[in-house]
Structure formats: C-alpha cells, structure tokens
Amino acid sequence: MKIPQIPESDVTDEAVFLNRRSLLRLGATAAIGASLAGCPAANEADAASKEAAGASDRRRLPNVAPAPPEFRVDEKPTRERDATRYNNFYEFGTDKKDPARHAGRLRTEPWSVVVDGEVAKPGRVPLETILTPSRLEERIYRFRCVETWSMVVPWIGLPLGDVLARFEPTSKARFVSFETLFDPEQMPGQRRRVIDWPYREGLRMDEAMHPLSIFAVGMYGRVLPNQNGAPLRLIVPWKYGFKSIKSIVRIHFSEKRPHTSWNDLAPDEYGFYANVNPEVAHPRWSQARERRLGEFRKRPTLPFNGYADQVASLYADMDLRRNF
Amino acid sequence: MTRLPIHGIAIAIAILPPLLLAFRFVTEGPGANPIEEITHLTGDGGLRFLLLSLAITPARRWFGWRGIAPLRRTFGLIAFAYACTHLAIWALVDLGLDWNAIAEDLTERPYVMAGMAAWSLLFVLAVTSTRSAMTRLGKRWIRLHQGVYLAALLGVVHHFWLIKADYRPAIVHGGVLALLFAARLAWRLRNAPGMPRASLDSPISR
Numbered sequence: 001m002k003i004p005q006i007p008e009s010d011v012t013d014e015a016v017f018l019n020r021r022s023l024l025r026l027g028a029t030a031a032i033g034a035s036l037a038g039c040p041a042a043n044e045a046d047a048a049s050k051e052a053a054g055a056s057d058r059r060r061l062p063n064v065a066p067a068p069p070e071f072r073v074d075e076k077p078t079r080e081r082d083a084t085r086y087n088n089f090y091e092f093g094t095d096k097k098d099p100a101r102h103a104g105r106l107r108t109e110p111w112s113v114v115v116d117g118e119v120a121k122p123g124r125v126p127l128e129t130i131l132t133p134s135r136l137e138e139r140i141y142r143f144r145c146v147e148t149w150s151m152v153v154p155w156i157g158l159p160l161g162d163v164l165a166r167f168e169p170t171s172k173a174r175f176v177s178f179e180t181l182f183d184p185e186q187m188p189g190q191r192r193r194v195i196d197w198p199y200r201e202g203l204r205m206d207e208a209m210h211p212l213s214i215f216a217v218g219m220y221g222r223v224l225p226n227q228n229g230a231p232l233r234l235i236v237p238w239k240y241g242f243k244s245i246k247s248i249v250r251i252h253f254s255e256k257r258p259h260t261s262w263n264d265l266a267p268d269e270y271g272f273y274a275n276v277n278p279e280v281a282h283p284r285w286s287q288a289r290e291r292r293l294g295e296f297r298k299r300p301t302l303p304f305n306g307y308a309d310q311v312a313s314l315y316a317d318m319d320l321r322r323n324f
Numbered sequence: 325m326t327r328l329p330i331h332g333i334a335i336a337i338a339i340l341p342p343l344l345l346a347f348r349f350v351t352e353g354p355g356a357n358p359i360e361e362i363t364h365l366t367g368d369g370g371l372r373f374l375l376l377s378l379a380i381t382p383a384r385r386w387f388g389w390r391g392i393a394p395l396r397r398t399f400g401l402i403a404f405a406y407a408c409t410h411l412a413i414w415a416l417v418d419l420g421l422d423w424n425a426i427a428e429d430l431t432e433r434p435y436v437m438a439g440m441a442a443w444s445l446l447f448v449l450a451v452t453s454t455r456s457a458m459t460r461l462g463k464r465w466i467r468l469h470q471g472v473y474l475a476a477l478l479g480v481v482h483h484f485w486l487i488k489a490d491y492r493p494a495i496v497h498g499g500v501l502a503l504l505f506a507a508r509l510a511w512r513l514r515n516a517p518g519m520p521r522a523s524l525d526s527p528i529s530r
Contacts, residue, residue, distance in 0.1 A: 086356030289418075293357055
C-alpha cells in the first residue's frame with residue numbers, strides 16, 4: 001500500500017470524522033448482511049491520513065462477487081473522488097459540493113425500510129435483513145445524469161428483483177415506488193421546499209425486476225458515502241440519474257402509477273420513464289451529448305445509456321417520444 | 325480623465341474571480357467538472373459585471389460619485405470579455421465546433437437563443453463603445469446603448485431557463501436588475517417630466 005505524504009495542516013474536519021465513524025459502523029452491519037466477518041478497520045490515524053490524501057477510508061465490503069461480463073462496462077471508471085464530491089442530492093443542498101459538505105449529519109445506523117402496499121409481507125425491515133440472504137455483487141455501470149454529465153461507477157449491491165420478490169408482491173402490484181428519508185435535522189437541504197419532500201421515485205414492476213436494476217450499498221469496494229445515498233439506494237443504469245433514488249426508507253407496491261418527485265415538479269421536462277435517450281431532448285437542453293466527470297470534451301450519449309440490447313424490449317410497444 | 329486609478333481597480337476586480345478559480349484548481353485539483361465551473365464562472369461574471377456597469381449611473385446620481393462615470397464602459401467591456409469566454413467554451417469545448425450541433429442549439433434551445441442574443445447585443449455595444457463611435461452616432465448612440473438593459477434581461481432569462489429547481493441565484497440577479505431599472509425610473513420621475521433626460525445620461529458627462 002502506498003504511504004501518502006500529508007502536510008500536518010491537513011486535518012480532517014469533525015463532520016467528515018463523524019461521518020467516517022458512522023460509515024465504519026455501517027460497514028460492520030453490511031458485513032453481517034453479507035454473512036462474513038470482515039477484518040478490522042485500519043487504525044484511526046491511518047484512516048485520517050488517507051482521508052486527507054483524498055483516498056477512501058470507508059469500510060471495505062468483504063466477499064463481493066466480481067461483476068459478470070454482462071454487468072460490467074468496458075470503460076474506465078470515474079475517479080472515486082469525482083464521483084463522491086460532485087453530487088446531486090438536494091436533501092443536502094442544491095450545489096454539487098453541498099452533499100459532500102453536509103452529508104456527515106446523516107445517521108445511517110440503525111436503518112430500516114418500511115415495506116407496504118400490494119405485498120403479502122409488509123412491515124418494517126431492518127437493513128441487515130434486506131442484505132442478509134444474498135451475496136453482494138459488483139456492477140460496473142454507466143451513470144447518466146439528466147443534466148448531461150455522466151460517470152462510470154463500480155457499484156456494490158443486490159439485484160433489486162431478488163429483494164422485492166422476498167416481500168411477495170401481490171398480483172395487483174404493477175408499480176413499485178421508493179421514498180428517501182425526510183428529516184431536516186439530518187438533511188439540512190430539506191429545510192427549504194425546493195422539492196415537495198420526501199423525494200419519491202418509482203418503476204414499473206418489470207423494470208424493477210430487470211437484472212440490471214440493483215439496490216446499491218457500496219461503491220469502489222467500500223460502503224456508500226452518505227452523499228452518494230447511503231445506506232441504501234437504487235441504481236437503474238439505463239435511466240437518468242434522478243430515478244436512482246438515494247437513502248431509501250420506504251418501498252411501496254401499487255396498482256396505479258406512483259407520483260414521482262421530478263415528474264410532479266415539471267411533468268413536461270422529466271418523464272416517469274426517464275430512459276436515457278439522445279434523440280429526445282429535454283425541453284430546455286439537448287440530451288445528445290454528455291460530459292464524463294474528469295473529461296473535457298463531451299461524448300455522444302447512447303440510447304438507453306448503452307443498455308439498449310438488454311432493456312429496449314421492455315418498451316417495445318411504446319412511443320418513446322411521448323413516454324420520455 | 326481619472327485621478328483615482330479606478331480603471332486599475334476595476335480590472336483587478338475583473339481578474340480576481342478567474343484567479344481564485346485557477347488558484348483552487350492548482351491547490352485542490354481541477355475537480356470533477358472544471359469546464360462546468362469555468363462556464364458558470366464566466367456566465368455569472370458576465371451578468372454581474374453588466375449589473376455593476378448598470379449600477380454606475382445610479383450610484384453617481386444618488387451618491388454624487390462623479391468620478392466613477394467612466395467605469396460604466398470599463399465594467400461593460402469586462403462583462404463582454406466574460407461573455408466572449410463563456411461563448412467560446414460553449415462552442416469550442418462543449419460542442420467541439422460541431423456546426424450542426426451549434427445550429428441545433430441556436431434554433432431549438434430558448435436558453436441558447438437568449439444567451440446568444442445577449443452576447444450579440446453586447447458585441448454591438450462593445451464595438452460602438454469608442455469615443456469616435458459615440459460622436460458619429462450622436463443621439464442614436466444613447467438609444468442604442470440603452471439596449472444594455474435588454475442585454476442584462478436576456479442574460480437573466482438565459483440563466484433562469486437553465487435552472488432545474490433552485491431559482492435563488494437567478495432571482496437575485498433579476499432582482500438587482502429590477503432595482504437598477506427602478507432607480508433609473510425613479511430618477512426620471514423625480515426630475516422634471518417631459519424634460520429630455522438624454523443629455524444627463526451621456527457617458528462623457530463628468
């Protein structure tokens with residue numbers, strides 16, 4: 001391991017420090033979930049110097065199955081510090097830097113998720129229970145924001161369909177929706193009503209059950225940083241990033257299409273489907289190109305974010321211009 | 325023309341934002357999306373220096389700061405320089421000088437149209453900002469240069485149309501512009517109505 005050279009002035013601030021502590025605890029939880037005892041975390045001083053060097057000190061997730069070829073894009077992953085310091089997470093503020101600054105207030109442990117609606121097994125489910133029976137898997141996916149920036153991230157998580165199936169959705173369950181935590185104490189961005197909190201997103205059941213859709217609990221080999229949606233978030237790689245809701249506390253199954261935050265806010269701009277589509281412009285800007293974080297020039301955006309082979313059939317009979 | 329080195333101060337203020345950004349890029353690294361940062365810096369800079377230029381006349385009138393009158397042009401030209409950089413990044417870096425993409429943006433994206441209209445107006449104002457152009461155009465010069473309010477308004481609209489949900493920054497810019505315009509109207513109403521005000525607005529008046 002490389003030993004970073006740190007000036008003594010680079011002291012980790014308290015919020016980051018506390019955040020690290022809670023992440024370390026979550027790491028332990030996730031390790032239990034993955035039914036494997038992990039090796040103990042490095043000592044604090046070592047962790048602090050790594051933090052200052054910009055290296056990650058979050059708890060490494062053990063026993064992660066490597067990404068199978070169909071779930072691994074053959075592109076260079078975005079630098080971890082870019083993917084963790086340039087975030088849209090309005091719960092912590094609307095500036096891209098706000099989430100990394102303020103997410104240290106979020107307590108990710110204990111964490112539980114309310115499951116309700118059209119399911120045989122509703123209830124409040126602890127995060128550990130959600131993670132327990134499955135082995136965590138790596139997925140290296142493209143991620144495309146509706147704002148025309150993009151990244152490639154090695155996520156760690158579970159197939160969404162496997163988790164949802166355990167709650168036994170009834171035959172009436174045609175949609176599944178998710179809610180982010182609402183707690184302005186922990187999420188200071190919620191003190192202003194930029195969005196009608198809590199943030200909500202949803203999928204059609206067939207989209208949710210698709211093998212590409214995952215619940216992510218980690219990235220870059222370690223637990224998710226709070227600003228990236230710890231401890232539990234959605235990743236639906238063929239859709240614009242706003243569909244991949246963060247810090248989930250509720251899963252609701254319904255017969256009717258659920259209300260979703262951006263669609264409610266501006267229905268002509270953000271569709272319920274929000275599939276990445278270079279041909280269908282946002283009413284105010286083009287979606288034909290995107291800029292990878294860390295790159296200068298923009299590159300062409302791919303239909304379904306490059307996952308057309310795997311997901312286009314889900315929308316075979318739909319007009320994608322109308323159902324954007 | 326000036327006893328105080330006001331132009332030097334103005335230019336020092338103008339280069340401060342890019343210097344601070346460059347300093348941050350050097351010390352902390354360029355971050356995830358430096359092009360976006362430069363785009364925002366030059367866009368905000370263009371609009372804010374334009375508002376600063378518009379604030380000179382009200383400040384001169386209400387506070388009697390006579391010596392600052394020439395700053396109107398200096399800040400206006402600084403705003404134009406920011407707008408040129410902003411435009412160049414969009415055309416060269418964002419769109420890679422792909423003329424089809426540029427044409428599409430210019431014809432289909434209202435925010436691009438508003439921004440381009442603002443830049444074009446600033447271009448005309450910049451090339452007619454010389455003393456000789458002022459003499460040549462005479463009374464028409466004043467008419468033409470009142471267009472700076474339209475350029476600022478187009479700049480605010482351009483900004484507004486790019487925002488997803490948090491409109492605060494555009495509201496602040498728009499609010500300042502409205503205040504400056506109100507100050508101009510108030511001055512007009514306070515002074516004899518019907519009297520031609522144009523002569524008072526002459527940029528050469530000191």
